[in-house]
Amino acid sequence: MLFKIPTSLNSIILKKRILLIGYNYSPELTGIGKYSGEMMEWLCQKGHECSVITSYPYYPQWEVQAPYDKNKYWYLKENVFLEDTQTTIKVYRCPMYVPKKPTGLKRILSDVSFFTSALVLLLYFLFKKKFDLVISVAPTFLSGVLGAFYKILKNTRHVHHIQDLQIEAALKLGMIKSKYIINMLLRIECFIFKHSDKISSISLSMIDQIEKKCKKKVFYLPNWTDNSLFFPLDNKAELKTKFGYHKEDTIIVYSGAIGEKQGLEIILKSAKEFINDKNIKFLICGSGPYQLVLKERANQLNLHNITFLPLQPKDVFNDFLNMVDIHLVIQKANASDLVMPSKLTTILSVGGIALITATENTDLYRLVNSHNMGHLIQPEDENALTSGISYLITNKNLSTLRKNAHIYASQFLSLDYIMQDFENRILLDQSPN
Numbered sequence: 001m002l003f004k005i006p007t008s009l010n011s012i013i014l015k016k017r018i019l020l021i022g023y024n025y026s027p028e029l030t031g032i033g034k035y036s037g038e039m040m041e042w043l044c045q046k047g048h049e050c051s052v053i054t055s056y057p058y059y060p061q062w063e064v065q066a067p068y069d070k071n072k073y074w075y076l077k078e079n080v081f082l083e084d085t086q087t088t089i090k091v092y093r094c095p096m097y098v099p100k101k102p103t104g105l106k107r108i109l110s111d112v113s114f115f116t117s118a119l120v121l122l123l124y125f126l127f128k129k130k131f132d133l134v135i136s137v138a139p140t141f142l143s144g145v146l147g148a149f150y151k152i153l154k155n156t157r158h159v160h161h162i163q164d165l166q167i168e169a170a171l172k173l174g175m176i177k178s179k180y181i182i183n184m185l186l187r188i189e190c191f192i193f194k195h196s197d198k199i200s201s202i203s204l205s206m207i208d209q210i211e212k213k214c215k216k217k218v219f220y221l222p223n224w225t226d227n228s229l230f231f232p233l234d235n236k237a238e239l240k241t242k243f244g245y246h247k248e249d250t251i252i253v254y255s256g257a258i259g260e261k262q263g264l265e266i267i268l269k270s271a272k273e274f275i276n277d278k279n280i281k282f283l284i285c286g287s288g289p290y291q292l293v294l295k296e297r298a299n300q301l302n303l304h305n306i307t308f309l310p311l312q313p314k315d316v317f318n319d320f321l322n323m324v325d326i327h328l329v330i331q332k333a334n335a336s337d338l339v340m341p342s343k344l345t346t347i348l349s350v351g352g353i354a355l356i357t358a359t360e361n362t363d364l365y366r367l368v369n370s371h372n373m374g375h376l377i378q379p380e381d382e383n384a385l386t387s388g389i390s391y392l393i394t395n396k397n398l399s400t401l402r403k404n405a406h407i408y409a410s411q412f413l414s415l416d417y418i419m420q421d422f423e424n425r426i427l428l429d430q431s432p433n
Helices: 007-014 032-045 104-125 142-154 166-172 179-194 204-214 236-242 265-273 291-300 314-323 343-349 363-371 382-394 399-412 415-427
Strands: 017-021 049-055 076-082 087-094 133-138 157-162 198-201 250-255 280-285 306-309 326-329 354-357 375-377
Touching (some): 017 104, 017 142, 032 049, 032 076, 032 133, 032 415, 049 104, 087 104, 104 142, 142 157, 166 179, 198 204, 204 363, 265 280, 265 382, 291 306, 314 343, 326 343, 326 382, 343 399, 354 382, 363 375, 375 382
Parallel strands (some): 017 049, 017 133, 049 087, 133 157, 157 198, 250 280, 250 326, 280 306, 326 354, 354 375
Antiparallel strands (some): 076 087
């Protein structure tokens, strides 16, 4: 019979000193930074002593955001106070090269610049009290090198969490073509795997690919949603008026990073098909290096039914998501099995109708199809996107999709549910591997 730790002692035993290393972090509103920030806030609220080595918030704009842009060339220490639990996270921000137009080579230089400046901080931490656990977050996978160094030199535990298969994505998108560079990156990755006590990732298909390389069991740590912040509302017509639209308008939205791998050009082509219907409105919300290209093409096509907006702030984001009639979750085919779209978690939590591009052999397709919580189409197919939008506009019986989406998010994507499992299996080391 297994001995059960009493609840009263559990918090004492579990209290750890934790260091997270990764160049994306709060207050970034989307992507990896959002999840890393929420992870550390959750751990801190549970009583752990948390510190972070990161850079200045730049994603998805690919430009350091105010007010941090004033200090971006030097180091900055922040004490982030959490009012709910009266606790503090120590955040150490490092200078990093942030290219306005991130090509393959420039991204490598960006990663190396963070690695170099973060290494300086890590050397400083070597002379301080030891952290019980260091969590490195990829991308950049070079964060894993820093985590491995700290593990080796301080004899502590290292968890390498993979949000994106960075090397594979770069290869498939043609961003790196040098065989020498590719082989060097793969050798560095092997070093990280060797010196990781645990490796985790966000989707089952990604885990399959990682396990083939690292020859270890990989822990499933999916992206989550905070159900206390994102939930269904039943005043859609009122919300449309709040955001400046008419009650009878159909609002179709893509919200998230605007980059090459999303393949957002097909939105413009679909918008052209609906140009004569004045009640159908397309919104592209976000920022990124590809935004200006899309804007220019939309202007050339005279698409007056498309509006470009920045990412919506947290305090209105739940209202904004509930206002939308159709949420577009779009990626190119060659990237669709490498990334589990982070935007999908919040869409599901509000019971949103998601139109999702995914090929049948991907983890994303199987997940959505098995739970009947979104409408699936083939990637990079403008006719499929237009047909999918038409189907969802004319179909008046979408309550099942909405219900299934919200149920799945509530049961399987809850922040508390996922992070409690992480705490038990990583901090208490209760994992079966």
